[in-house]
Amino acid sequence: PFFSVGVQNTHHVFPGCGVSSSEMNPSELKLAAVYVSDAQYNRNVFFNTSPQCVRLYMLYNHWSLQFLVYVFIFVDLALALFEDPAFVPLPLWATYIMELICLAAFTARLIHYARIIPKQKFWKDPKNICIVVVILLTLVDMIIYGSLKAMDYHVVRWSRVFRPLFLVNVTEGRHLRRAFRSIRNALPQIIYVFFLFIISVLMFSLMALKLFGKRDLKTIDGRSYFTNYGEIIFDLYVLVTTANSPDVMMPAYNSSSTFSIFFIVYILINTYTFMSVFLAVVYNNYKKYLKEEVRQLVRAKRQKMVRAFKVLQEMRDEEPVVMQACWNQLVCVVQPNITNAHRELLWSVSDENKRGKMAFLQLPDLLNIQVITLKSRTHPLEIWIPRIYSSSASRLICRVVQHRAFVYIYDFIILVNAVFIGLDEENSFFSYAEWVFLGLYLLEILMKLYTFEPRAFYARHQFWNCGWVAKDFKMFFFFFFLKGDGYNGRQILDIVFILRVLRLLRVVDSIKRFRAIINTLVKIGPTILTFGQLILVVYYIFAMVGMELFKGKITYFENSASPGSEYCGNPLLKGSAFAKNNYCKNNFNNVWSSFVLLVELTVVNQWHDILFLTNASARIFFVIFHILVVIIIINIFVAFVLEAFFVEYTFSKGELQTSLEKKIEELELGYRTVDGLLQRMFEADLSPEDNADDEDPDNESPPGYNFPNPSYDTI
Amino acid sequence: PFFSVGVQNTHHVFPGCGVSSSEMNPSELKLAAVYVSDAQYNRNVFFNTSPQCVRLYMLYNHWSLQFLVYVFIFVDLALALFEDPAFVPLPLWATYIMELICLAAFTARLIHYARIIPKQKFWKDPKNICIVVVILLTLVDMIIYGSLKAMDYHVVRWSRVFRPLFLVNVTEGRHLRRAFRSIRNALPQIIYVFFLFIISVLMFSLMALKLFGKRDLKTIDGRSYFTNYGEIIFDLYVLVTTANSPDVMMPAYNSSSTFSIFFIVYILINTYTFMSVFLAVVYNNYKKYLKEEVRQLVRAKRQKMVRAFKVLQEMRDEEPVVMQACWNQLVCVVQPNITNAHRELLWSVSDENKRGKMAFLQLPDLLNIQVITLKSRTHPLEIWIPRIYSSSASRLICRVVQHRAFVYIYDFIILVNAVFIGLDEENSFFSYAEWVFLGLYLLEILMKLYTFEPRAFYARHQFWNCGWVAKDFKMFFFFFFLKGDGYNGRQILDIVFILRVLRLLRVVDSIKRFRAIINTLVKIGPTILTFGQLILVVYYIFAMVGMELFKGKITYFENSASPGSEYCGNPLLKGSAFAKNNYCKNNFNNVWSSFVLLVELTVVNQWHDILFLTNASARIFFVIFHILVVIIIINIFVAFVLEAFFVEYTFSKGELQTSLEKKIEELELGYRTVDGLLQRMFEADLSPEDNADDEDPDNESPPGYNFPNPSYDTI
Structure with missing residues (x-):
């Protein structure tokens, strides 16, 4: 345990660095700055501490390189717009060249990363292995596809499904990985409720078969009503999503008023109760695992600051201490464009605490605060x-x-x-x-x-x-x-x-009341962006699979006079609800329309009609999509909005404020980052032991965590 | 303050009542028993303490009389089945006689109640005034309706709308009144979000008008698309409920792919974000006010027990004490069918505490525990x-x-x-x-x-x-x-x-995991019943209004060959989606079909089609219904399921247990009532001051509460 008595009394210390700035080892200062910067942005990279590696690591974290990576990921994902089936058709060689450039960029980035961290660490991290494997698979697929296409065979471009993995596994995709991890950890609990829900649907379907199967009822389009068990299960599953209400009930209701009871009970149990239980379980479990992640995050952050402290410390009165001059230099290296006034403000806030270590540990949080200098300047x-x-x-x-x-x-x-x-x-x-x-x-x-x-x-x-x-x-x-x-x-x-x-x-x-609500919505904005990435990844994968499965089955005719426009160019759709509702543009013929279609499926209404081909594979595709997106991801979204509003309510009553937050409020400052919001959400629940730095130094990997990123190690 | 040092050391007391049972005043015992019973069932009636009134009050609370009241309420509500427009037509005199009997029963019950409590209290309670007014209004309406009907005028039976008020305002409808009160108190907060939501819809509608109005787009049925501002607002409001997705988007999407962005942004903001915010606000506020109600409930319960204690107390060693013999007699009066073993168990649980007052105060909770004697009996x-x-x-x-x-x-x-x-x-x-x-x-x-x-x-x-x-x-x-x-x-x-x-x-x-989930669902069952009553009241009022407004506009023909069955007997509906989908039975022609229709509207899907008459009054009716039922009541239901599951999760981790609950768990007992669940939900949040009995005895009415029931007064 470091600094267990680390109370720094800076008032007795001469203002000015004990060691003159020329004596201060610049590489050590850089190392400390990197630690602080890592803590500030919650990076969890175990880099080599050699001066050369530190320099490389600083370059690796430079915003321009990070921005470039995102540009290449964007280009790589956007390639789907130009590939067959294309929104804007481009020749194969053009997309191939663009894709190769992207892959080269990802490889370069990975090699850069490999030079920073120890070799054995690199190959232990599934995220790196994943990128290497995806790059190799993409190359293999490109060769197969290109050569077979040249010979005019029908080929599937399967590696496109993996493209979103670049977005997930790139070093900067921390929030996204955390979200996926939390979902994966919450899954077991969700699955039990899901099984129970499915059993309930199956039992009701069996009852429906017995109740209605022998009555010779007909649906509107003349098919026999509730006679096939598989069809009943599907119809009742759709009823859970409310998409076919009240149509599915009407034949039975027309035959006898009392049959409505069956459907009302069904809706009460499966639509209202089970869907609420899903929300409760998703909310509770997702929150639980997210809390665990945030706890690890906070611990890792503190450890990094301890390391930085260790690099900079000097002994004064038998106590390790960081002098103001060093502190100033450090802040200047971490944030070169900081104003003197801002830096002095930070120092005064840290110093006021009169507890050197704690104040030093809070530096990354302080740096994240957005300071608006509202000096009364002269006009x-x-x-x-x-x-x-x-x-x-x-x-x-x-x-x-x-x-x-x-x-x-x-x-x-x-x-x-x-x-x-x-x-x-x-x-x-x-x-x-x-x-x-x-x-x-x-x-x-x-x-x-x-x-x-x-x-x-x-x-x-x-x-x-x-x-x-x-x-x-x-x-x-x-x-x-x-x-x-x-x-x-x-x-x-x-x-x-x-x-x-x-x-x-x-x-x-x-209007003040409205502003409060809008501000809360604006505050959860950054988190919703993470959420948008999550949705993007899932949508992209489904769009790729859907395009391979269903492309060209439906055609949209700009000119409604052209033959076939009445049934979307597919004779199977003659007279179907899909064609009647003029849904021809809801197809998988290019990425854009696939995405719009998936949004429509997320909204759920009419999804059984948008299921333009009623064969089993289409149904399976859509049911999986529904379970993943509507039951899990949308519920997490709702849970997030709920939690953010609860935090806002609690916070506005001042129950949840930490001493730092109180001080910030006194200074009328405000800050908000995704991690900041997360940390505050769970602040009340984080146990005080997380403040302790008595982590076992020999503890190489965090126990019980099979997915080692974000992992951290003690010095 | 009573018994602030009320630690009772019963170990020094000779087991057996200090006062022999013949000396014990039976009327005092009865008074104490009534207090305990009131505390047990959370009744908040300020009755006269004279022996005669106590006897009347015990009669008033007898289960058979309470049951009878519910029977009469049920009959009164069910009368709608037989009145015009009738499900089962009965002559007017028959329903009149039945209604008069019901009214007589309610009047008798009210007179009984008036004799129990002081006169000025009776007329201060809005719940009694409400019943009196409703009875009088009903009589007036019956006279007007009967006489005008005899003269063959068209009359409206408007007083039927008030019938559910009997269910709400009857003395036993505590849970229901509490739910309504919590909703009413939560309304101001909800309204702000609602206004913001409406402003958002209005702004998007204006944008839609500008974007699409001049493009000469047509909907499927050939009407011009998005040209009338009022129609756009309605269409976009329906889109919030997802009922007309993706139809409302298709014309714009067919005209240009980029227009889908408008609808996606709209759905993201209004459907997902605002609806989640509604859930958050409803949840938070409803919970807040319910917590306040439960706090009052707990305080009232404790006060009643203090009164009971005061009646039974004897002085031993300078301390007020209740002897075991008195305690036994009391329990026997409160629960005549209690077994000796059960009574002894309760005593031992109370006594083990070694704190006389606290244990005595817990008596109603203990009595609510369902004891299953699992003695290993011989076969x-x-x-x-x-x-x-x-x-x-x-x-x-x-x-x-x-x-x-x-x-x-x-x-x-x-x-x-x-x-x-x-x-x-x-x-x-x-x-x-x-x-x-x-x-x-x-x-x-x-x-x-x-x-x-x-x-x-x-x-x-x-x-x-x-x-x-x-x-x-x-x-x-x-x-x-x-x-x-x-x-x-x-x-x-x-x-x-x-x-x-x-x-x-x-x-x-x-399967153990499933059982845990099912048990939670079963546990929230009683609360859902309260909820069912709430829904019933709202549905009944809307059904009555709807029947007066829309009865006979739609006809359902059993025989599909009869003329007019294609357009439900209403020429206006020729070719409408309503008639095409065969929705003719979704009408307001009798109570049953009205209720089924309202359920369908609650499920939301296709509700714009079920709006069979597109005139403004029908739209207003349905929009109000949607706001009330879907946005407020369904959200409260979801909030309740969420909260119950959270409590269950917390409880299973043992964080929330009170000492009493722990003891019960040790004894492997279990209990569950609506109030019990509520109390446990907020147990962690109830401040310890609520334990104090230092209520100002002169405090006649609870401050800041404009709805004085449940009110309570100190002796």
Whole structure:
């Protein structure tokens, strides 16, 4: 255990580094900075501590390289748009070259990573092995596909299914891996409920077979009703998703009113109760495993800071201590663009604690705090034209702008504008009025800029700048629109319309209660992005499989007069609900329409109709999709929103604040990152032992964790 | 404050009442018993403490009178089946007489109640005033309706809407009132989110109008697409419920693939995020207010016990004490059918605490515990025929039955039976096989009865007795079926089929993990009943309003050949989706079909099609229903299931146990009532101050509570 009595009394220490900055070993400083930076961004890479490796590692973490990796992943995933079946067809050699470039980039990145960490570590990590295997498989598939295609055989491009694995297993995909791991760990519990649910569906199906099978009932399209056990199971499974309600009930209900009881009981048990139980189980288990992950995260972070401390420490009064000068240098290396004022603020916050270690350990959290310096700067106009700016007329303008009524008047103007937007169909008067509104908004901006210091104005309206930006965009596009014409002008007009409507958000924001709710929603935004990646991975895999299975089975005809457009080019669909509802564009003929189709399946309604081919393989595909996406992933999403709101409720009552958070609130600062939110969610539940650094130094790998990333090791 | 040092050392007290039982004032004992019983069942009635009133109050609480009240409420509500528009038409005088009898019963009950409590209390309670007003209004409505009907005018029977208020405001409807009160208190918070949600829908509608309105798109049925702002708002509101997905998107999507983005963003924000936020807000607020209610409940219960203690107390060693003899008498009065063993067990549990007051205060909780005496009784056969029963052959049978393989074999038999049930369509072999299975099950029961002591057997299988009972029923009905024939026989056969399938539950129960989940579901059963009442009240009101508004607009023709059956007898519906889908039976022509229709609307799917008349009033009716039932009540239901599962998870980890619960667990007892579950849900959150009895005795009404029931007063 390090520093178990690590209370640093910096007040007795001469302000200024004991060791002069030239004496400070730059490689050691870099090492410490890397540890701090790792802790700040929750990286869990066990790199070699040799100076060369540290330099390589810093390069590896450079934002430009990380950005490049994401660009290549994006390009690799987007290739599906150009490959057969293509949204925008490109020749095979073009996509092959693009794919090879991407693979080369991933390989280069992997080699870079391999040079940073010890060899045996590299090959122990399944994430690296996974990338190597996927690269090799992709190459093999490309060769097979290319050569067989050249010989005009029908081939399947199966390796595309693995592409999302790059997104998951790239070093930066921490949040995504954590989410997948939590899902995987929560699965066993979910599966028990799922089995019970399936048994319930099977039993009800058996009852339905017995109750309705022999009554010679007919569905609307004349098929016999509830006579085939397999069909009944499928129909009742669809009823759980409510997609075929009340159609599935109508034949029985028409035959006798009492039969409705069967369906009501079924819906009560399977749709309402079991789906709620799924939510409860998914929520509870996902949260449990996520909490465990966050606990490990916090522990790893503290260990890294302990290591950094060990590198920088000096002995003063028999106690290990980090001096302010070293601390300053460290912060400068970690965040080169930090202002002096910001750095001094951080030091004062750390120092106020009077507990050296704890304050040092909190450094990464402090660095994550977004500091907005709201100094009351003098308005530049006051410097340039002091006489005019301080005249009584000028002061009156400032007082008008600062008055509450000014805000109300502009809110009212926006509402009037909204009505005009709704009406401006034909009358040219309304389009002229739009110019008046534009002028009014410009006037508002100018008056505000006149009154408030520009930087302060910008900082205050951070989120709602979108409205501002919207206006800029608008004027720009209006200009374009008046010049351009035809279709291009129309698209721009669309954007202008949307931006005009977004103006209304400003009015909503001016109501305090609404702002609280919106702020919570904005706060969970970054987490929802992680969630979006999760969905993207699952959608991509299903889209690839679906395209191989179903491409070309349905055709959408732009021209509704062309033969076959009535049944989507597939004679099997003649007279089907799919063709009748004009769903022909819901097909797997390219990535974009596959994604839209999968979104429709996630929304669940009409999914049994979108099942355009009623053969068993299509059903299995869709049922698996439903279980994975709707029952598991959507429930996790709901659980996340629930938890975020509960935390917000608890937090607003001040029950959950840590001492650090309290201090931040006093300083009126705010911070929010995905990990920050997660940590706060579970802060109350994390046991205080996690603060202790008495990890066994010989403990090479975290026990009981079969998936070693994020893994960490003690020095 | 009473008994702030109320530690009772009963070990020093001679076992036996200090005051002999003849000296014990019977009216005082009765008063104490009434307090205990009130605390046990959480009644909050401020009755007069005069002996006569206490006697009247005990009569008032007698189960038979309470049962009668529920019978009359049921009859009153069921009258809608026989009134115009009737399910089973009855002449007006018949329903009038029945209604008058019900009203007389409610009046009698109210007069009984008025004689128990002080007059000024009676008229201060809105629940009593509500009943009086509803009775008077009903009488007025009956007179108006009857006289106008006699003159052949068209009249509306508006007072039927108030009937569910009897269910809510009857003294026993505590849980229901509490639920309504919690909803009402949670409303303000919900409304803010709802406004924000509506603003979001309005803004998206405006964007949709601008984006799609001028493109001359057409829907499938040839109407112009997204040109009318009001229609767009309705369509997009329906999209939030997912009922018209993907139809509402198809015209835009067919026109350009990029337009799908608009709908995807809309669904993401409004369907997924806002609906989750609704769940979060409903959950959080409902729980908060329910917690406050439970806190009041616990406080009221403790106060009642303090009063009971005060009545029974004697001074021993300067300390107020209740002697065991008094305690015994009290328990005997509260629960006349209690066994001696049970009473002694309760005493020992109370006494073990060595804290007189606390143990006495816990008495109602203890009485609510269901004690199953699992004494190892001797098998009656061993007494009657000891020689045969202890023979080696007999012992072998017992060992076979107790063996695990015996259970597995019977599970297997049931599964085989399930397959046979699925197959027994035509082949007579299968129906004979059914007799074999029946024989096997009978054999099982007999063997088990032979091996286990009957009472122990019954106690062990409490829940799963349903399977047992099912079998009894089955044999009974089979017998009937073989005798009866025609339609009657068919209905019985239906029940037999269902019961046969329910047998499968036994196999599910034999798997431990499944049993845990099922037990949780069974435990929340009583709460779901309260919930069912809540739904019933809302459904009933909507059914009454709907019947007055829409009765007779749709006709269902049993004979599909009759003219008008194609368009449900309403020429307006010619060619509509409603008629095409054969929804004619989804109408408001009688209570039963109204209820089924409301269930379908709760399930949400196709509700815009079930909106058979697209005029504005119908839309308003259904949107209000959707907001009330789907957004608020269903979310509360989901919240309840969630909370119950969370409590179960926490409880199984033993974090939430009170000392009493721990003791109960040691004794392997279990208890569950609605209030018990609620109390346990919030036990961790209830502050310890609630234990204190230092309520201000002059505090006539609970502060800050504008709805004074359940109110309580100190002595």
